[in-house]
Every structure is written in C-alpha cells, then in structure tokens.
Amino acid sequence: SIGPVADLPIVNAKISPDGFEKMAILAGGSHPGPTITGNKGDTFKINVTNHLHDDHMLQATTVHWHGLFQRHQNQMDGLAFVTQCPITPNNSFLYNFNVGSQVGTYWYHSHYGVQYCDGLRGPLIIYDPEDPYRFFYDIDDESTIITLMDWYHLPSPQVQRQVTPDSVLINGIGRYDGGPEMPYAVINVQPWKRYRIRLLNMACKPNYIFSMDKHKFTIIEVDGEYVDPLEVDSIQIYASQRYSFILETNQPVDNYWIHADPNTGTNATAILRYSGAPQGLPKNRTEPSMLPMNETNLHPLTTLDLSEMSPSRDLFKEEADVKLNLILGKNMTTYNFLINGFQYMSPSMPVLMQLLSGAMTASDLAPNGSVYTLPRNKVIEISMPPDDAPGRPHPFHLHGHKFAVIRSAGSSAYNYINPVMRDTVSTGVPGDNVTIRFVTDNPGPWMLHCHIDWHLYVGMAIVFAEAPEEVSVDQPVNSASKQLCPVYNDMPKET
Ligand code: C2O
Numbered sequence: 110s111i112g113p114v115a116d117l118p119i120v121n122a123k124i125s126p127d128g129f130e131k132m133a134i135l136a137g138g139s140h141p142g143p144t145i146t147g148n149k150g151d152t153f154k155i156n157v158t159n160h161l162h163d164d165h166m167l168q169a170t171t172v173h174w175h176g177l178f179q180r181h182q183n184q185m186d187g188l189a190f191v192t193q194c195p196i197t198p199n200n201s202f203l204y205n206f207n208v209g210s211q212v213g214t215y216w217y218h219s220h221y222g223v224q225y226c227d228g229l230r231g232p233l234i235i236y237d238p239e240d241p242y243r244f245f246y247d248i249d250d251e252s253t254i255i256t257l258m259d260w261y262h263l264p265s266p267q268v269q270r271q272v273t274p275d276s277v278l279i280n281g282i283g284r285y286d287g288g289p290e291m292p293y294a295v296i297n298v299q300p301w302k303r304y305r306i307r308l309l310n311m312a313c314k315p316n317y318i319f320s321m322d323k324h325k326f327t328i329i330e331v332d333g334e335y336v337d338p339l340e341v342d343s344i345q346i347y348a349s350q351r352y353s354f355i356l357e358t359n360q361p362v363d364n365y366w367i368h369a370d371p372n373t374g375t376n377a378t379a380i381l382r383y384s385g386a387p388q389g390l391p392k393n394r395t396e397p398s399m400l401p402m403n404e405t406n407l408h409p410l411t412t413l414d415l416s417e418m419s420p421s422r423d424l425f426k427e428e429a430d431v432k433l434n435l436i437l438g439k440n441m442t443t444y445n446f447l448i449n450g451f452q453y454m455s456p457s458m459p460v461l462m463q464l465l466s467g468a469m470t471a472s473d474l475a476p477n478g479s480v481y482t483l484p485r486n487k488v489i490e491i492s493m494p495p496d497d498a499p500g501r502p503h504p505f506h507l508h509g510h511k512f513a514v515i516r517s518a519g520s521s522a523y524n525y526i527n528p529v530m531r532d533t534v535s536t537g538v539p540g541d542n543v544t545i546r547f548v549t550d551n552p553g554p555w556m557l558h559c560h561i562d563w564h565l566y567v568g569m570a571i572v573f574a575e576a577p578e579e580v581s582v583d584q585p586v587n588s589a590s591k592q593l594c595p596v597y598n599d600m601p602k603e604t
C-alpha cells in the first residue's frame with residue numbers, strides 16, 4: 110500500500126487477469142491499483158501523472174476519491190468537467206485534500222468517460238485510531254481486503270452495448286467462458302481468530318451476492334459509516350458500495366469456497382484457506398443463504414458515542430425542506446438515459462468554474478436541465494421511482510455527502526428514526542420508491558449519478574449546485590482552468 114503522500118502514475122500496460130491479454134489503464138501499474146492508506150485527519154497528497162499513450166483507449170484522465178466529502182476542497186473531487194478539466198497526457202495534477210473526521214473503507218477511480226472499466230481503480234482505507242470495534246471485538250487482523258470487479262476484453266469505449274462482462278474478478282483474478290483455468294484468489298486465515306474484512310464492489314456494472322461457505326459475517330461498517338453489528342450470511346453489494354465485516358474462523362481447518370454471484374456475468378469463486386488445510390480445492394458447497402443482509406436492518410452505531418459520525422438529528426424531522434422526485438427514463442431511440450427528461454452531457458467549462466465565475470441559478474448553469482441549485486443548511490429529500498429505466502437496479506451515488514436511506518429498495522417502510530447512512534444505494538425495481546435525505550452542509554457542485562459506468566456515460570446523472578453563493582475553495586484554482594477545458598481530441602480508434 111501507499112500514501113497518504115505518494116505518486117500515482119497512470120499508465121498503459123497489458124494485463125491478463127482472466128487469462129486473456131488486454132491493454133489496460135492502470136494506477137501505479139497494477140490492477141486493482143495500490144491500496145492508498147492513511148489515518149483519520151490526514152492530509153493526502155497524491156500526485157497523479159498521466160503517462161497514457163494507447164490510441165484505442167481514452168488518454169486524458171482524472172482520479173475521484175469515492176465517498177470523501179472534500180469539504181472546502183471541491184476542486185479535489187476529481188470529477189471531469191464538474192470540478193476540473195481532464196488531465197491530458199504528459200501532465201500531472203496534485204490531489205491535495207484533508208479527510209477530516211472520515212474513516213473507513215473507500216476507493217478511488219477514474220471519473221473520466223468509462224475509463225475505470227479499463228482498470229483505473231483501487232481501494233482507499235482511512236484507519237481510525239479510536240476504532241470502537243477493534244477492542245470491542247478483539248479483532249486480530251484487519252489487513253484483508255476483498256475487491257469485486259468486472260472485466261471486458263475490448264477497450265471500454267467499444268463495449269457500451271455489451272451487457273455482460275467477459276469475466277468477474279475477485280481480488281483481480283477471474284475466468285472467462287472458454288478461457289484457461291486461472292488460479293483462484295486465496296484468502297489465508299488462521300483458525301480461531303477474528304478478522305475484519307473489507308469488501309469493495311469496484312465494478313462498472315454488476316452487483317454481487319457475496320458469501321463464504323459455512324461462515325457468517327458480522328457487518329460493522331457500511332460505506333465508511335460504523336453500523337450496529339448485524340449478523341448475515343450473504344451480502345448483496347452494488348457497484349461502488351463497501352462493507353466491513355467480522356469473520357470468525359470458527360470452522361474445522363479446511364478450504365471453503367468464497368462466492369461472488371453477479372446479476373450479470375458468470376459466478377466467480379475464490380478460496381478461504383485455513384492454515385493447515387491442504388493446498389487443494391474446497392470439496393463442497395453449503396446450503397443457500399439463510400440470513401441474507403437486508404438494508405433496512407442496518408442502523409448507525411448507537412452503542413458508543415460517536416457524535417461526530419452520527420447523522421444530524423435534523424435529518425429526521427417530519428417534513429424535509431426540499432423534496433425532489435427524480436424520474437429515471439430512457440430515450441428508446443438514442444438509448445441515452447434521462448433524469449426528469451434530461452440527458453446529462455459534460456459541459457465544456459467545469460461546473461465549479463462556472464460557479465466561481467458567478468453563474469448561480471440553474472438556468473445559468475450548464476449542462477442545461479441537469480443542474481439543480483440547493484439552498485444551504487436544509488434537509489433535502491430525494492425519491493427515485495425507477496419506473497421507466499431499463500438496466501435496473503441502478504445504484505445511485507451522491508458526491509460530497511453520506512445520505513440517510515429513508516426508504517430502501519424492496520421495502521415500503523419509511524425509517525425516520527435510525528436509517529443507515531451511506532453514499533450509494535440501489536434504486537430497486539418497479540414498485541420501489543427509494544428515498545434518501547441529506548443536509549446541504551457542504552457548498553459546491555456535487556454529482557448524483559448511477560454508478561453503472563455505462564449508464565453514467567449515456568446521461569444518468571445530475572449535478573447539485575449546493576449553496577452556490579457560498580462556493581469557495583481553500584486552494585487557488587489554476588486560473589487557466591477558469592476557462593473552457595482545452596479542446597483535446599480523445600476519440601479512441603476502433604481496434
Ligand atoms: Cu465512484 Cu461519481 O463516483
């Protein structure tokens with residue numbers, strides 16, 4: 110792992126995570142990229158240098174730090190055409206940000222085109238010296254990370270219409286139909302220990318049902334927020350979500366299958382290996398999950414006083430100050446996605462620069478129809494009935510905030526008392542009306558979008574201009590970027 114002060118070169122390199130060799134776009138030369146770690150309160154200084162040159166792929170780039178609030182430092186959010194111009198080849202950008210009181214499991218990825226699907230993604234962990242669970246559960250080891258990803262054999266600009274990934278990767282390794290028998294990823298454990306395991310869905314598309322034969326998990330963290338411990342035996346995890354769970358290695362010394370069953374693509378497996386077990390494969394699979402995680406059973410941690418972390422009480426007053434209903438739709442001629450009738454298209458001047466140069470109202474801000482201004486310090490309630498948008502369920506992510514999930518997919522109940530706080534939520538299927546709330550305590554332009562990267566690419570996004578008159582940044586923005594982003598021809602060649 111690297112950081113919090115580190116160089117992160119973005120390079121083209123050929124890799125074969127599933128046995129098929131493909132040119133990729135990689136952070137630090139590996140897939141996933143190096144885990145970036147730091148402690149609560151740290152200032153991260155990640156110098157991203159762009160060495161991309163392959164002309165079948167995107168060559169400009171940005172890096173987004175998924176789930177970090179970037180308070181007073183919106184210009185470090187890494188969102189192309191919202192907070193910055195893309196970093197063109199042979200240039201660099203210093204991402205210099207303080208993480209404040211945020212702790213837990215995050216990740217970073219390109220936020221330019223569909224570039225992270227070609228490999229630019231990696232975990233970001235913020236350790237908490239006062240982690241309430243470390244002592245409470247007597248955790249022996251918290252070094253294990255399990256990443257779930259999807260992989261495509263064509264460069265991402267050419268796979269827009271491909272509905273199914275060629276393979277599903279667990280910790281960077283997978284198999285494709287007709288491909289070689291790649292080795293399985295192995296998670297090595299000692300018997301009779303307690304592990305805190307971090308599970309990240311860094312896919313461009315699928316959600317996964319994750320389980321380990323004969324083992325239960327106790328969930329303690331959701332998207333960087335501590336939750337009351339919840340025992341489950343499987344977790345359905347959507348693109349960009351994260352969980353930490355405690356795994357007790359209380360089964361006989363042996364090998365056990367780990368499963369990641371995607372909603373699209375071929376099921377993937379890995380091996381949980383107790384030390385002392387033979388190097389071979391697990392023998393059998395247990396019964397199906399009897400105790401699947403249900404989002405409505407997740408609640409912010411109440412057993413210990415973590416006032417800084419717990420959601421503002423205001424969130425739960427009876428009526429929200431501002432209510433927004435977002436109708437997700439699709440233009441069946443162009444296949445582009447629409448939110449309230451508008452397809453999001455990147456503006457040529459980043460929204461942050463538009464705000465800093467004095468544009469304040471939704472009608473003055475580009476892209477037309479996709480920017481919503483929100484007043485400062487209000488409770489915003491958003492409901493998302495997914496009635497008309499194929500490709501569901503859509504996992505929606507909000508930048509700059511955690512939100513309370515007042516109504517979850519698969520449930521008709523509204524929880525105003527102790528809803529889970531997270532940064533990505535599934536909007537479910539017809540009949541659902543997923544409802545979230547957040548407080549506008551972080552001025553800046555923040556995107557709300559589907560985290561299926563192919564859907565974002567064809568318009569499934571809006572931007573909140575939050576407290577536009579109070580938008581300021583604590584470091585000078587390069588004056589050159591106050592203009593239009595330099596025209597840079599980034600049209601990849603067909604292979
Ligand atoms: Cu993972 Cu717009 O972000």
Ligand code: CU
Nearest residue numbers: 503559561564
């Ligand atoms: Cu979507």
